[in-house]
Amino acid sequence: MIKTAIVGATGYVGEELVRILAQHPQVEISYIISHSYVGQSYASIYPSFNNIITEKCLEKNLEELADKVDVLFIALPHGIACKKIKPELLKKVKVIDLGADFRLKSQEIYQEWYNVEHEAPELLNEAVYGLCEWKREKIKNARLIANPGCYTTCSIMSLLPIVREGLIEEDSIIVDAKSGVTGAGRSLGLSVHFTECNESTKAYKIASHRHTPEIEQELGVKLTFTPHLIPMQRGILATCYAKLKDKSLTYEDIRQVYLKYYKNEYFVRILEKDTYPETRWVRGSNFFDVNFKIDNRTGNIVIIGAIDNLVKGAAGQAVQNMNIMFGLDERIGIDNVPACL
Amino acid sequence: MIKTAIVGATGYVGEELVRILAQHPQVEISYIISHSYVGQSYASIYPSFNNIITEKCLEKNLEELADKVDVLFIALPHGIACKKIKPELLKKVKVIDLGADFRLKSQEIYQEWYNVEHEAPELLNEAVYGLCEWKREKIKNARLIANPGCYTTCSIMSLLPIVREGLIEEDSIIVDAKSGVTGAGRSLGLSVHFTECNESTKAYKIASHRHTPEIEQELGVKLTFTPHLIPMQRGILATCYAKLKDKSLTYEDIRQVYLKYYKNEYFVRILEKDTYPETRWVRGSNFFDVNFKIDNRTGNIVIIGAIDNLVKGAAGQAVQNMNIMFGLDERIGIDNVPACL
Amino acid sequence: MIKTAIVGATGYVGEELVRILAQHPQVEISYIISHSYVGQSYASIYPSFNNIITEKCLEKNLEELADKVDVLFIALPHGIACKKIKPELLKKVKVIDLGADFRLKSQEIYQEWYNVEHEAPELLNEAVYGLCEWKREKIKNARLIANPGCYTTCSIMSLLPIVREGLIEEDSIIVDAKSGVTGAGRSLGLSVHFTECNESTKAYKIASHRHTPEIEQELGVKLTFTPHLIPMQRGILATCYAKLKDKSLTYEDIRQVYLKYYKNEYFVRILEKDTYPETRWVRGSNFFDVNFKIDNRTGNIVIIGAIDNLVKGAAGQAVQNMNIMFGLDERIGIDNVPACL
Amino acid sequence: MIKTAIVGATGYVGEELVRILAQHPQVEISYIISHSYVGQSYASIYPSFNNIITEKCLEKNLEELADKVDVLFIALPHGIACKKIKPELLKKVKVIDLGADFRLKSQEIYQEWYNVEHEAPELLNEAVYGLCEWKREKIKNARLIANPGCYTTCSIMSLLPIVREGLIEEDSIIVDAKSGVTGAGRSLGLSVHFTECNESTKAYKIASHRHTPEIEQELGVKLTFTPHLIPMQRGILATCYAKLKDKSLTYEDIRQVYLKYYKNEYFVRILEKDTYPETRWVRGSNFFDVNFKIDNRTGNIVIIGAIDNLVKGAAGQAVQNMNIMFGLDERIGIDNVPACL
Numbered sequence A, B, C, D: 001m002i003k004t005a006i007v008g009a010t011g012y013v014g015e016e017l018v019r020i021l022a023q024h025p026q027v028e029i030s031y032i033i034s035h036s037y038v039g040q041s042y043a044s045i046y047p048s049f050n051n052i053i054t055e056k057c058l059e060k061n062l063e064e065l066a067d068k069v070d071v072l073f074i075a076l077p078h079g080i081a082c083k084k085i086k087p088e089l090l091k092k093v094k095v096i097d098l099g100a101d102f103r104l105k106s107q108e109i110y111q112e113w114y115n116v117e118h119e120a121p122e123l124l125n126e127a128v129y130g131l132c133e134w135k136r137e138k139i140k141n142a143r144l145i146a147n148p149g150c151y152t153t154c155s156i157m158s159l160l161p162i163v164r165e166g167l168i169e170e171d172s173i174i175v176d177a178k179s180g181v182t183g184a185g186r187s188l189g190l191s192v193h194f195t196e197c198n199e200s201t202k203a204y205k206i207a208s209h210r211h212t213p214e215i216e217q218e219l220g221v222k223l224t225f226t227p228h229l230i231p232m233q234r235g236i237l238a239t240c241y242a243k244l245k246d247k248s249l250t251y252e253d254i255r256q257v258y259l260k261y262y263k264n265e266y267f268v269r270i271l272e273k274d275t276y277p278e279t280r281w282v283r284g285s286n287f288f289d290v291n292f293k294i295d296n297r298t299g300n301i302v303i304i305g306a307i308d309n310l311v312k313g314a315a316g317q318a319v320q321n322m323n324i325m326f327g328l329d330e331r332i333g334i335d336n337v338p339a340c341l
Helices: A012-022 A062-066 A087-092 A107-114 A132-140 A150-164 A211-219 A251-262 A311-325 B012-021 B062-066 B087-092 B107-114 B132-140 B150-164 B212-219 B251-262 B311-325 C012-022 C062-066 C087-092 C107-114 C132-140 C150-164 C212-219 C251-262 C311-325 D012-022 D062-066 D087-092 D107-114 D132-140 D150-164 D212-219 D251-262 D311-325
Strands: A002-007 A027-033 A071-074 A094-097 A144-146 A174-179 A224-229 A236-243 A268-270 A288-295 A300-307 B002-007 B027-033 B071-074 B094-097 B144-146 B174-179 B224-229 B236-243 B268-270 B288-295 B300-307 C002-007 C027-033 C071-074 C094-097 C144-146 C174-179 C224-229 C236-243 C268-270 C288-295 C300-307 D002-007 D027-033 D071-074 D094-097 D144-146 D174-179 D224-229 D236-243 D268-270 D288-295 D300-307
Touching: A002 A012, A002 A062, A012 A027, A012 A311, A062 A071, A062 A087, A071 A311, A087 A094, A094 A311, A107 A211, A132 A150, A132 A311, A144 A311, A150 A174, A150 A211, A150 A224, A150 A236, A150 A251, A150 A288, A150 A300, A150 A311, A174 D174, A174 D236, A211 A224, A224 D236, A224 D300, A236 D174, A236 D224, A251 A268, A251 A288, A300 A311, A300 D224, B002 B012, B002 B062, B012 B027, B012 B311, B062 B071, B062 B087, B071 B311, B087 B094, B094 B311, B107 B212, B132 B150, B132 B311, B144 B311, B150 B174, B150 B212, B150 B224, B150 B236, B150 B251, B150 B288, B150 B300, B150 B311, B174 C174, B174 C236, B224 C236, B224 C300, B236 C174, B236 C224, B251 B268, B251 B288, B300 B311, B300 C224, C002 C012, C002 C062, C012 C027, C012 C311, C062 C071, C062 C087, C071 C311, C087 C094, C094 C311, C107 C212, C132 C150, C132 C311, C144 C311, C150 C174, C150 C212, C150 C224, C150 C236, C150 C251, C150 C288, C150 C300, C150 C311, C251 C268, C251 C288, C300 C311, D002 D012, D002 D062, D012 D027, D012 D311, D062 D071, D062 D087, D071 D311, D087 D094, D094 D311, D107 D212, D132 D150, D132 D311, D144 D311, D150 D174, D150 D212, D150 D224, D150 D236, D150 D251, D150 D288, D150 D300, D150 D311, D251 D268, D251 D288, D300 D311
Parallel strands: A002 A027, A002 A071, A071 A094, A094 A144, A174 A224, A268 A288, B002 B027, B002 B071, B071 B094, B094 B144, B174 B224, B268 B288, C002 C027, C002 C071, C071 C094, C094 C144, C174 C224, C268 C288, D002 D027, D002 D071, D071 D094, D094 D144, D174 D224, D268 D288
Antiparallel strands: A174 A236, A236 A300, A288 A300, B174 B236, B236 B300, B288 B300, C174 C236, C236 C300, C288 C300, D174 D236, D236 D300, D288 D300
C-alpha cells in the first residue's frame, strides 16, 4: 500500500483527491491535512464521507509527514508550496503539487504572472510538468511533480499534436475555454454566489489568466486565452482555433496526426467524425475527449476538447501521476465510467 | 463471474445499470437489450461509454436470454414485464424487475392505479419486494425481485422504523417528496424540456402518484403523497410528517428506534443530531441518509430522507439485490463515495 | 410624483425595489441608501441599471430623509429598523418596512424567535401587517407598514380562506415550502456558494424558521413549517396540508370559498381545476397563483400556492402597499406579465 | 393604437412577442395565430398570461389578417414565411418577419445554407434587414422587415464598428458564441431534454450554423462562427476575436470608435473600462452590452457582447423595428430594466 498525505484536503481539489484515493485499491490515506479545519472530522465538512472516512483534519509540517508517508499531495493556493518544499524534503518523499508553483520553468514568468517571489527557484528545473500522456518517461523517475492546471490540461491536450507537427500558423491560436464553477474553488465571493453566477455566462481575466503562460510554455507559441464561467458544477470545454498552413489538409489527415500521438492512450478519446465533446460525457472521469472540424471557408481548424476540471484537470491526473511514479497500472483508481446523468 | 443481460438498457435506469455493472468486479455484461436502438453501438447513444463498452444494442426475447445468463435486469415501462415474465422463465434465470409490475401484492390495487390488466397475477405472491435492508432474508432465495421505486424507497426507509414501532398516529402521515428530473426518464415531453423545468418548481400527480400504494403496502397505513419536480439531475428528498402518539418522546428516544433497525446497515446513514440530509451528500451513491426533528410546539415529527433516485432508488438497489441473491458481499460494485461536487 | 427613499438598496430586496420603482410612473427615487457602498454608483454594483440609474449610494439617517421624501422603504436585517423608527418619524413620513421588526404583534414572541430586544414595542400595535388582499382598509390610513415575509405571504394566502371558514382541523396544518436562492439574500456563505446549493435540495431551519410565528399570527393556529432551498433564482412554492373536518366537501365547495375571498383580487389567480401552480408562471410578477386537491383517500386537502419571493414576497407587495396608501390604482408599476422563460 | 397579429405565437419567440406587446401602451394584440393550438386559450398554453390575455389561438391566412391589422409579426420556422408573404400583401400591411427567410440578400446563399427553395426572391431586395441601430433610416419606410437572428444581432453589433473602420485583418475574425437554451426553441428533442443539456456545455453546428452567412453579409467579411449551448434560460454572449492591423492602437482609441457609432444609442451600453458583459445584466431587456480588451502580447482584440436572445435577439428588436416604422419613440414598450436576479 502506498501511504499518502493530502495537504489542503478541504478545498474542492482536496476533496476530489480524498474521494479518489479513498477508493484506490493500492493506497492508504494516512493524513488529511487542513489548516482551516484542524480537529474537525473530515466527514463533518463533507458529509458525503460519512461511514467512509473517519479521520480528523490535522495540521502537520511537511517534514514530519515526509517521514511517514510515501507521497505528499499538495493542494494549496500558489505561493505556499514553493515556500514549504525544499530539496531535502524530496530526498524523503515524493511530492505531487497540484498548485501552480512548479509548473512554469521560468522564475521570471512565474513572478510576472503571479506577482509573488518564487522561493524555490532551484527546484524549477527538476520539477516535472505532470501532463501524463506527454511526459510519462520523465514522470516515472520524478521526485517532484507539478500537476498541470485544469484549463491548461484541456488546452494543451487539444492543441499539441498539430502544433508539434507544425501544421498551423503560430500566431493564429485562440483558446476560448468554458469552465464549471468548481474551477473557482470553495472560497466565498460574490462571483460564486449562486444567484450571481447561475443563469448567466461571462468571460473573465480576459487575456490575463494565469494559465496562459503555462499553455504557452508547453506549446511553445503565444496565444490569446479567454476563460468563461458556466453555470454548472464541473467540466471544461476548450474551443481552440488556429489557421492551417496547408489549406488542402482534410479531416482524415488531421485525424491521423491525433492518432499518432493518442491512439494508445486510454484516457484520450478521439470521437467519431462529426461528433463533438460535451462536458457531461467525461463528468467524474479522467478522460479527455477531443474532436475537430476544418472550416474550409476560412482555412481555420476548430478543435474541441473536454475534461472534468476536478479529475483530469486536477485530482485524477495527480493520481495518474502517482500511478506512473509508483509503477502501477496508470488506470488504477481512476478508470471509472463517466457519470453522464 | 455472474452473467447478466440488461433489458431496456437505453433508458436512464438502464444506463445507470450498465454504468454500475460495467464496474462490478464479479459481473459480466453479456447482453445489452434495447428495442429502440437495435444494431447501434451502446457508446453511440451514451458516449460516456466510449473506450469502455463496445457492445451493440440487441433485441432478444427473455427465453433466449434466460439460457445464456444468470440474471436478467428488466428496466421497462410498466405493463410489459408482466407480459413477458412467465413461471417457466424463473426456472432458468433469476429476474430483477426494476419496473412496477410486481411491486404490489394486490392485483386489484395494481389495476386501479396503473389502468392496465396484470398479466401474471400468479407471480405476485412469489415476487419479493426488494427493499434490501428490510427483506434481506427473502431476497436471498428469491427468483423474482420487484425492485422498489425511487420515491418509495426513500419514503419507506424514512418512515418504517417509527411506523413499525407504533409511535405515530396512523392517519397523520404526509410525504412531501422532491425529485431531480432524471426521475422522469428519457422520454421527450414539454415537462422535461430544459426551459420548461429549469428555474421552476412544481408539484405533480398530487394525491394520485403511482408510488403511493407501494408506500402504503409496505408501511401498512394510508397517507398523502405529493411529488415535486426540482431543477436538478438526480436526487430525492422526502420530507415526511406525522403526529407522535406520545408527546414526551425525545430526539434520543426516536434515534434509538432508528438505530435499532439501521445501526448495522452500511448503506443507511443516520446523520448527527441537527444535521439533515441534502441530496448532494448521496449523489451517485447507494446511501440512504436520514435524520428527523420533533416539533414540540405541534407534536409532529419531521423525518427527512435522501437518496440518489437512479442508484439506491433504482439501479444501485437492483445490484444490491443481485449481490444478496448471489451470496456476494452486499456492497460490491456499489460502495463508491458520493460525488458531492 | 411620490418621492421615495430606499434604505438598504443594495441587498436583493433593495435591488428589486429599485427595479420596480424606477419603472413606476408615479414615483421618483430620491435617495438610494446603502451603508456598505457609500459613494459608489448604484449601476456599478448592479450593472443592469447602466443607462437607467445614475445615482450614487448615500448614507443618511431616517430623520433627514423624512423631511425630503413621502415614503421610506426600509430593507434591512431584523433588529435595525426597530432601533431607527421612532413615533416622531411617522409624523413626517410614511414607512414601509420590508424587514421583520414590526410584523409580530407580540413583543415576547418577537424576542423569542429573533433573540434580540425589540426597541420600539410602542409601535407594534400601530404597525399594519401589509398583506394587501387581507388588510387593504387598514393599509389605506397606515403610517407604518410591516411588509410580510416571502414564505408567510405565500403560506397565509394559500391557507387563510379555509382557515377563516373553519373547514379544517386546526392541529393538522403542515406547510412544506420551497424557495429559490435569492430568498437567502446577498450575504456570502457556503450555503449559497453555487457549487454547494446547485444540483441539490435540502430542508433547513426545520420547525424553527422565523416566518412560523408570523404565519401562525395571521392564521390564528399553530402549524409545522419546513422551508427548503431549491436550486433556482426566484420563486416560492408552498405545499400546504390539512385535514378537512367534513369529508363530504368537494373541489367545487372549496373553490367557492376561495372565490369568496379572492374573486375580485387582480393579483390572485385561482387556476383552472387540475392545473397547479408552478413558480415560473409567476416569475418576476406580483401574482399569487393557487389551486388545491382533496385527497379523498385520506381526508386531507393539499393546497398549493406560488409567488415570486422578491416581488409578491417582498418588493412588489411593498409597492402594492404604497399604491394603496397613496390612493393609486393598486396595480400601477407592478402589473407586468410574468416572465415564464 | 397599432393593431397587431402575431403569427406563430406559441413558440418561444412568439410568447415573448405576446408578453412585450401585451404591455406596449400603443399596441393592441388583435389576433394570436397558432397552427398547433387552434381553439385553445393562449393562457392555457402559457399560464403566465392568466388574468392578462383571454384570447384564443386562431388559424387565419395572412391576407385575411392584412385587412384587419396594421402590422403582422411572423415567428415561423424558415421556409414558410417566404411562401406566404407576397408583394400584394405588403400593399395592405406592414410585415416584420422574425424568421430567416428575408435576411439574406442572396437567394443562392439562402438556398445553400437552408437547403430549401426560396419562394419569394423578388422580395429579397426590398426587405430591410432590421438591425435597428444600423438601418434606422431604411426601417422607417420599410414594408417588410427581416428581423435579425439572435447570434447575428450580438455578433454584428460587437464587430461592426471596428470592421467598418477597417481596423482589423479581415481574415482573422473568430466568433465564439454562447447561448441559453431558449435559443433552441420549444420543439422537443433530446438535445433540449433537461437532463441532457443541464450541467453540460457543448459546441454545435461548428463552422456550419445558419447565422454565419447573415453575419458575413452585414460585416462584409468571412469568419469562423461557433455556437455553444449553455445550461441557462436566456442570454447570448459573443466572444469575438480579431487581429488588429495597427498594434499601437490603445483601448481608448478603440473606445472612441465604438462611441462614434453607439454613443447616442439608448440600447447600446459600452461598459466602463475593465468591466465586461455578463448575460444577466441584460436579462429580459433590449440592451446590448459591449466591451473589449486588447491582448498586447498577441496583437488580438477580444470583443465581448451580450444580449437577451429573446428580446434584443428576437421579439424586443422586432418591437423596436415596429416603433421605428410607426414613428413612435423607439424605446416604448421595451425600455424595462433588466431582471438581473
